[in-house]
Amino acid sequence: MLKQVEDGVAVVACTTCRHSADARDDAEGQRGGARLASALKAVQASDPAYADVAVQEMPCLFACQDFCTIHLRAPAKVGYVLGRFEPSEDAARAILDYAKLYGESAFGQVPFKQWPQGVKGHFITRTPPAGFVVE
Template sequence: MTVTLTLCETCGYDAAEPEAERPGERFVREVQRQLCASDALSVQRTRCLMVCQRHCAGVLRAPGKITYVLGGFSPEPEAAAALLDYAREYQRSETGQVPFRSWPAGIKGKFIARIPVLEN
């Protein structure tokens, strides 16, 4: 089953430097750089997730699984690695729930919302 990770590429807008590269763009690029060909993970971009207070944000979802909104990452390799490690655990889970003991350290404190599976 393919897991979709949708990341905000416009996160971290700075009015003082409107033309500067945004942290969200750097984070998306770092996640994509670390993505393995063997990952059953689709990374998509979006212009805004409306979680501006917790920029460098993403949505992790798959059919029949709980959806998670995460944010507050730094656009650094360690943060991208933690998110991808969590996404792989999520992919292996039948329901999308990952036991706390399996969470990478860099994912703790990054959850914004947990959205139940939508019933058809």
């Protein structure tokens, strides 16, 4: 079943992702994806700089080889799946910092020199927007 959400720059967090490569849940029995989604929402709510980036949740992005996974998307922009994050405020801030730059870019391509350190090494896939491919 699909649930309609606002169309714009969005970080979609997988709420069912593993906590880490070795553990499904954390010490309190919560999934890492749920923790990361909560951290993303908390960081977004604490800083108006992230007002133009929606934080959305869904169960399972099918990136199960990688834990704490998000999908970054926007209309007519290249999308990205990133993963292997710690479900922390620092990771959430790095994701939102990148998402802000992504939203400001013309086609979703942010120059590497602008990437926050916290997202480097976390990219899994790049997806073209509907009706386009990357040149």
